[in-house]
Amino acid sequence: MCGIVGYTGPRQAYPIVLKGLKRLEYRGYDSSGVALLHNGKLNVYKKKGKVAELEEYVIGKDLDSGIGIGHTRWATHGEPSDRNAHPHTSSNGRFAMIHNGIIENYAQLKTELQKKGYQFTSDTDTEVLLNFVEDIQNNNNCTLEEALRIALKRVSGAYCILIIDSNDPETIIAARKGSPLVIGIGKGEHFLASDASPIIEYTKEVVYVNDYELAIVKPDELILKNLGNEKVTPYITKLDMELAAIEKGGYDHFMLKEIFEQPSTIYDCLRGRLDADAGTITMGGIDQHISQLINANRIMIIACGTSWHAGLVAEYIIEELCRIPVEVEYASEFRYRNPIVNKGDVIIAISQSGETADTLVALEKAKENGAFIFGVVNAVGSSISRISHAGAYTHAGPEIGVASTKAFTGQLAVLMLMALKMAFVKETISKERYKQLLIELQDVPEKVDAILKNSESIKTIAEAYKNATDFLFLGRGYNFPIALEGALKLKEISYIHAEGYPAAEMKHGPIALVDEKLPVVFIATKDSYHEKIVSNMQEIKARKGKIISIITEGDVISPTLSNHVFSIPPADEVIAPILSVVPLQLLSYYVGVSKGIDVDKPRNLAKSVTVE
Numbered sequence: 257m258c259g260i261v262g263y264t265g266p267r268q269a270y271p272i273v274l275k276g277l278k279r280l281e282y283r284g285y286d287s288s289g290v291a292l293l294h295n296g297k298l299n300v301y302k303k304k305g306k307v308a309e310l311e312e313y314v315i316g317k318d319l320d321s322g323i324g325i326g327h328t329r330w331a332t333h334g335e336p337s338d339r340n341a342h343p344h345t346s347s348n349g350r351f352a353m354i355h356n357g358i359i360e361n362y363a364q365l366k367t368e369l370q371k372k373g374y375q376f377t378s379d380t381d382t383e384v385l386l387n388f389v390e391d392i393q394n395n396n397n398c399t400l401e402e403a404l405r406i407a408l409k410r411v412s413g414a415y416c417i418l419i420i421d422s423n424d425p426e427t428i429i430a431a432r433k434g435s436p437l438v439i440g441i442g443k444g445e446h447f448l449a450s451d452a453s454p455i456i457e458y459t460k461e462v463v464y465v466n467d468y469e470l471a472i473v474k475p476d477e478l479i480l481k482n483l484g485n486e487k488v489t490p491y492i493t494k495l496d497m498e499l500a501a502i503e504k505g506g507y508d509h510f511m512l513k514e515i516f517e518q519p520s521t522i523y524d525c526l527r528g529r530l531d532a533d534a535g536t537i538t539m540g541g542i543d544q545h546i547s548q549l550i551n552a553n554r555i556m557i558i559a560c561g562t563s564w565h566a567g568l569v570a571e572y573i574i575e576e577l578c579r580i581p582v583e584v585e586y587a588s589e590f591r592y593r594n595p596i597v598n599k600g601d602v603i604i605a606i607s608q609s610g611e612t613a614d615t616l617v618a619l620e621k622a623k624e625n626g627a628f629i630f631g632v633v634n635a636v637g638s639s640i641s642r643i644s645h646a647g648a649y650t651h652a653g654p655e656i657g658v659a660s661t662k663a664f665t666g667q668l669a670v671l672m673l674m675a676l677k678m679a680f681v682k683e684t685i686s687k688e689r690y691k692q693l694l695i696e697l698q699d700v701p702e703k704v705d706a707i708l709k710n711s712e713s714i715k716t717i718a719e720a721y722k723n724a725t726d727f728l729f730l731g732r733g734y735n736f737p738i739a740l741e742g743a744l745k746l747k748e749i750s751y752i753h754a755e756g757y758p759a760a761e762m763k764h765g766p767i768a769l770v771d772e773k774l775p776v777v778f779i780a781t782k783d784s785y786h787e788k789i790v791s792n793m794q795e796i797k798a799r800k801g802k803i804i805s806i807i808t809e810g811d812v813i814s815p816t817l818s819n820h821v822f823s824i825p826p827a828d829e830v831i832a833p834i835l836s837v838v839p840l841q842l843l844s845y846y847v848g849v850s851k852g853i854d855v856d857k858p859r860n861l862a863k864s865v866t867v868e
């Protein structure tokens with residue numbers, strides 16, 4: 257949550273910082289701001305609302321500067337407003353700071369500072385941290401770097417901060433713990449950001465800063481130190497990402513582009529790993545640890561949101577194919593309770609961003625208890641991928657739309673590959689079924705493409721139900737998590753209340769909601785539960801609910817019970833979820849758009865949830 261950008265070098269900083277903020281807006285968008293330094297004077301401009309409002313606000317202002325920091329906010333402490341927007345300036349006006357994260361002991365620090373006479377103009381924890389740094393710097397007459405190091409030893413919580421000093425026209429001091437920071441290395445210039453997207457068009461050489469590291473960044477010098485003031489050698493990596501991947505490419509929204517990218521992202525995920533003709537799955541992270549994986553006493557899957565839904569699908573598949581007990585946990589619950597994790601347990605962490613704070617902390621806890629951590633992550637080089645013992649990337653490319661779409665199908669593809677490989681080695685699957693499922697998986701990109709070619713009919717359904725106030729999504733077996741995912745997508749980007757339920761569970765309560773106004777979406781593809789879900793449709797029809805069904809091509813019964821149907825190509829029930837979710841992504845997209853909602857940046861949400 258929150259996006260941060262910085263630049264120091266020979267160019268004008270403002271256009272670089274502003275463009276970077278637009279790229280990072282998916283991380284938070286309730287206010288934004290920049291701090292620039294001109295002839296020893298700090299110019300700080302900030303505005304409630306999206307980055308476009310800041311852009312308008314600064315017209316005619318002094319933007320001349322070769323150094324700058326910028327922030328786009330997802331509010332934690334203090335409402336979204338001009339005064340709570342970042343950057344914040346220290347009491348003496350000398351320093352400006354931006355921050356992504358939460359300073360947990362800010363209240364205590366604030367009281368201490370207030371006793372010393374400090375006054376605060378915002379409600380943020382960031383302003384407290386900055387004045388704490390200023391106070392240390394004043395009392396010790398030390399450098400900003402030294403003051404920050406001392407301050408961070410007293411701070412608990414998560415942060416990525418950038419500070420500039422009006423007495424030092426070239427240097428940005430940065431530090432991270434728990435919130436991401438990437439530094440791009442240019443020729444005589446440096447770029448800093450929460451992820452690589454603001455940097456990619458200037459340089460492909462980057463350094464991922466680690467927790468508890470401090471960076472002293474000048475145009476032609478980058479020094480990394482730990483909090484003990486020892487130098488750390490920066491490890492330079494080459495970005496494997498093209499600029500086109502982070503632009504809309506002619507689509508109205510990133511979300512739509514990302515939905516339509518799925519045939520190629522799933523293909524990229526399978527490419528070089530799955531060879532159906534040879535009957536092989538080759539994945540370094542799995543192959544090297546296969547005995548640990550298949551001999552796991554138990555697999556625990558830890559994730560949040562959409563990634564948690566991918567985990568639920570994996571639970572069904574791994575238990576069915578590999579006969580290993582699987583538990584799926586919300587990271588936010590796991591980290592605060594006292595879970596039993598033993599040596600011999602395997603943890604699969606699923607995350608698009610690889611930065612979700614709850615997941616990260618849960619993994620650290622499991623790791624301390626001796627569990628083996630396998631990361632299924634999209635963002636290359638992210639924190640979760642780095643703390644995992646092994647893993648597999650989903651290769652979906654940058655996902656910018658706040659609602660996760662192509663990352664989800666990428667997660668399913670990796671988890672399916674993983675389950676198949678484990679089942680094959682463990683010999684819990686017949687050779688024939690293994691071969692058949694490999695062929696089916698290989699065909700997924702083509703089938704997703706066929707679904708997308710039919711997207712117009714989903715638009716019609718969306719138009720018909722855009723004014724509904726509630727939706728129910730029902731599925732059974734492998735499609736139950738898809739019902740949850742369909743409901744989450746709709747809630748997120750259309751603000752319509754929606755619930756996902758196992759279809760059979762409906763009669764234990766939610767059926768009371770059904771009347772002639774309630775749209776009920778059935779994920780009713782042909783599988784071993786099909787007859788049962790058809791009976792559930794009858795139950796809804798008998799109560800006059802409006803039925804929208806996602807069915808398998810050739811199904812003649814479901815259409816007789818449904819008000820609207822959308823057919824998808826036939827697929828084995830293990831593979832079907834990766835197809836059946838696509839029409840639900842489209843449904844939520846078109847409902848959101850027809851209601852005039854900014855589907856890439858729906859209210860109150862942020863793409864990367866780096867706070868608890």
Ligand code: M6R
Nearest residue numbers: 561562563607608609612659660
């Ligand atoms: O980056 P992660 O996969 O760890 O994120 C987890 C959730 O925050 C995320 O899936 C969220 O639920 C999405 N907005 C869903 O569309």
